[in-house]
Structure formats: structure tokens, C-alpha cells
Amino acid sequence: MVPKKDKNVEQVNEEKISKKEAILDEKLKAATAEVELWKNKYYMVFADMENARKQNERTLSESLKYRASGFIENLIPILDSFKLALDMKSDDETLKRFLVGFEHIYRQLLNVMDSEGVKDVTPSIGAKFDYKTMHALDTEFSDGEENLVVRVIARGYQLKDRLIRPSMVVVSKKKPAEPAPEPTPEENEETKAETDSKQFDA
Structure with a gap:
């Protein structure tokens, strides 16, 4: 049978270990999150640099292509x-x-x-x-x-x-469509005579 005092010491030690584990878990999570943050920043900067490099290559290529x-x-x-x-x-x-x-x-x-x-x-x-x-x-x-x-x-x-x-x-x-020719004076007389005869008949 384990004496009561030793049980208390064991329990206190286990609690201390649990607290230390919890603290270490929190620190590990924080460190993992920070690593992810820096990794993402690295990827973003790397992608920006890669895009800038490609843009510079395109600009140089265009400049050389049309230099003359x-x-x-x-x-x-x-x-x-x-x-x-x-x-x-x-x-x-x-x-x-x-x-x-x-x-x-x-x-x-x-x-x-x-x-x-x-x-x-x-x-x-x-x-x-x-x-x-x-x-x-x-x-x-x-x-x-x-x-x-x-x-x-x-x-x-x-x-x-x-x-x-x-x-x-x-x-x-x-070419624009040619306008109808102007009637000659004789045609004007004939048209006038036809109009007069129609009015007279009516």
C-alpha cells in the first residue's frame, strides 16, 4: 500500500506534467501557426519575384524585338x-x-x-x-x-x-442613284393637258 503522502506527490507531479504538456502544446501550436504564416509569406514573395522575373523577360524580349x-x-x-x-x-x-x-x-x-x-x-x-x-x-x-x-x-x-x-x-x-430626269417643256404640256382633261371629265 502506497502511503498517502506519496500519492499526493504523485498527483502533484502528474498535474505539473499535465500543465507543462498543455503549455508545450500551446507553444507548439503557436510555433506551427507561425511557421505556416512565414511559409505562406515566403510562397507569396517567391511568386511575386517569379512574376516580376517573367515580366522583365517579356519586356526585354519586346524591347529587343522592336528595337529598330x-x-x-x-x-x-x-x-x-x-x-x-x-x-x-x-x-x-x-x-x-x-x-x-x-x-x-x-x-x-x-x-x-x-x-x-x-x-x-x-x-x-x-x-x-x-x-x-x-x-x-x-x-x-x-x-x-x-x-x-x-x-x-x-x-x-x-x-x-x-x-x-x-x-x-x-x-x-x-455612285449615288441618278435622280429622275427633269421633264421637258413638251412633256410638261402633255401632263398639264391630261390633268385638265381629267378634271373636266369629273
């Missing part, structure tokens, strides 16, 4: 001037020799633009108007279909998949 955009925009008016000169017709032999040189320079410029990914998006005459690559400067009446390119005023260019300058075009438009 400003240069191309400045080069287009020069190409337009060369094209105007080359479209000129003349019988002067000296001028013809200059035009051969201009043609050579013009081709070189086009090759440089091609190497940078620039495409000429100028439509052919009779092509359907496309608002994505064309800008209509004017319209002309036509007997045929509406919204067809009648004339090209300026060539259009695209760098990779981005439009640098739309083609400036003139677009067809249906």
Missing part, C-alpha cells in the same frame, strides 16, 4: 522620296543614270529593312480595304464593288507583327 522601330519610322519618309524619284519618267540620259543609282540604293534600304523584320504591307489595286493595315484618305465613286483600293498614296510597313505605318489609300464608293 524608331529607326524604321525615320527611314520610311526617305524610302518614300526614293520611290517618288524612281516613279519619274524621263528621256534625259543623265537623269536615267541617276535613277539607276537611286534604284540600287533603294533596293539596299529595302534589304536592310527586310533583315530587321520589316514587311511592306501595301495592298494591290482592287484589294479589299482592311482597316488593320490601311488608312483611307479619300473615296472615289465607282460602278463596281464598294471598299476596294482604287489608288495607293503611300506604302505601308509592318515590323514583325506591329504596324509601323498604314498604307494610305483611296477607296471605291458606289
Whole structure:
């Protein structure tokens, strides 16, 4: 038989152990919750950093892809001037020799633009108007279909998949219906006579 005093000591020890276990359980729960909190914060920061890295890669890729955009925009008016000169017709032999040189320079410029990914998006005459690559400067009446390119005023260019300058075009438009012709004086007299006779008969 265990003495009563020893039972009390055992009971007190068990209570102390239970209290310590409860305290340790609370501390463990608090520590686990804090670990979860920091783990979640870590994942959020990691995800933000990963998104920022991907965004920076996209931005850099876009910058590299369209790096020549400003240069191309400045080069287009020069190409337009060369094209105007080359479209000129003349019988002067000296001028013809200059035009051969201009043609050579013009081709070189086009090759440089091609190497940078620039495409000429100028439509052919009779092509359907496309608002994505064309800008209509004017319209002309036509007997045929509406919204067809009648004339090209300026060539259009695209760098990779981005439009640098739309083609400036003139677009067809249906002729308005012609009004009924004005009656001649003789027809007016006949109509008046018919009206008078109807009134007289009534």
C-alpha cells in the first residue's frame, strides 16, 4: 500500500506534467501557426519575384524585338522620296543614270529593312480595304464593288507583327442613284393637258 503522502506527490507531479504538456502544446501550436504564416509569406514573395522575373523577360524580349522601330519610322519618309524619284519618267540620259543609282540604293534600304523584320504591307489595286493595315484618305465613286483600293498614296510597313505605318489609300464608293430626269417643256404640256382633261371629265 502506497502511503498517502506519496500519492499526493504523485498527483502533484502528474498535474505539473499535465500543465507543462498543455503549455508545450500551446507553444507548439503557436510555433506551427507561425511557421505556416512565414511559409505562406515566403510562397507569396517567391511568386511575386517569379512574376516580376517573367515580366522583365517579356519586356526585354519586346524591347529587343522592336528595337529598330524608331529607326524604321525615320527611314520610311526617305524610302518614300526614293520611290517618288524612281516613279519619274524621263528621256534625259543623265537623269536615267541617276535613277539607276537611286534604284540600287533603294533596293539596299529595302534589304536592310527586310533583315530587321520589316514587311511592306501595301495592298494591290482592287484589294479589299482592311482597316488593320490601311488608312483611307479619300473615296472615289465607282460602278463596281464598294471598299476596294482604287489608288495607293503611300506604302505601308509592318515590323514583325506591329504596324509601323498604314498604307494610305483611296477607296471605291458606289455612285449615288441618278435622280429622275427633269421633264421637258413638251412633256410638261402633255401632263398639264391630261390633268385638265381629267378634271373636266369629273
